[in-house]
Amino acid sequence: MNLKKIITYLSLSITITLIYCNQKKNTNNKDSFNEKLTNNNKLIPKHIKKIPHFTNSCYASSALSLFIPIFKENMNFNKLKIKKTKPLNGNDLITNSFIKIIDEMYDKNNNSLRIKDGTIKDFFDAFKNKYPFFDNSQQHDSQEFLSYLINTLQESNSLISINDELNSYDDLKPIDILKKWNNFKLRSSEIIKNFWGLFLSKIQCPKCKKKHYSYQNFIFYMSPVVMNKIEDCLNNFEEKEILTDSNKWYCTDCKDFRNAITTTKVIEYPKNLFLYLKRFNLISKEKITKEIKVKPLLKLKNINNKEFTFKLLGAIIHYGSIRGGHYVVCIYDKSINQWILVDDIGDSKIISEKEALDKISNNGYLLFYNKLK
């Protein structure tokens, strides 16, 4: 056992000892450490239920295990209703079966440690019927799955077209946008209120200085894995880029193609922010295994240089290579003030914050943050 492992072991033992300092002393010394772990795991709240594992389905179960507590605890859940008016479309069937998973998870009378196979199967059937490219037993991208799920929930619960709204912002100055965006959110769905952020793309002609503004919503804030600090990665994302060669921009004032400068900046971060680390290089077919120093708090600046603080509340972790591997989840549960590791092929267990941050720093793939007020 190397020094790092010994320290990790010791810190875990100390955490467990502190939690159980008032408990009756365990007289069975033989398996006392394992016994303490089992006792410790009795603290895991009932709603942390294991999602049944089907072939390679950890991409979906990890996304559900991360997203459902966020969804339940941050949204006005009552506004997302099961639809009974027939005919139900594909979006409605996914939403209804998704709500049934949440109901089973948060049922106070349900002491089971896992969700019923049938409940998950109904959800997968609805999901794969609407999105047939997921209808196989291959490993899929957990972030891609979650993206389809959130967008489906949005479409199922709102008649508002976000594209119409954003197109109406075209060429308006950034100063005019925030008020419009906030008004739009007030009359939109719980999904938009909680998960949608807004980007500004500004293109400027180098010759006549004409500026063109366009706006785009986002749920997942992507970051390249190029530096040790995530905050630096994200600040670099806001750097300028020049559109050259085949990417030249057509300036309608000069009536010519120009090597225009484009900058993309965040106008508003969502209340619930998913930070998506681009660990998979689809060109080289390699996974970027570089460690990122993840801290419990993340400070990000918007277009007006206003700083916001985000608290890390969970992450999907990927072990293995781009060709195959396994997804697990680390989530912070505020009801017990502890981090929990959820694995669809193992038991859920309470882990120390240090252990959670180490796992997320080394193999974190999709990180979830809550904006502090």
Ligand SMILES: [Zn+2]
């Ligand atoms: Zn021009």
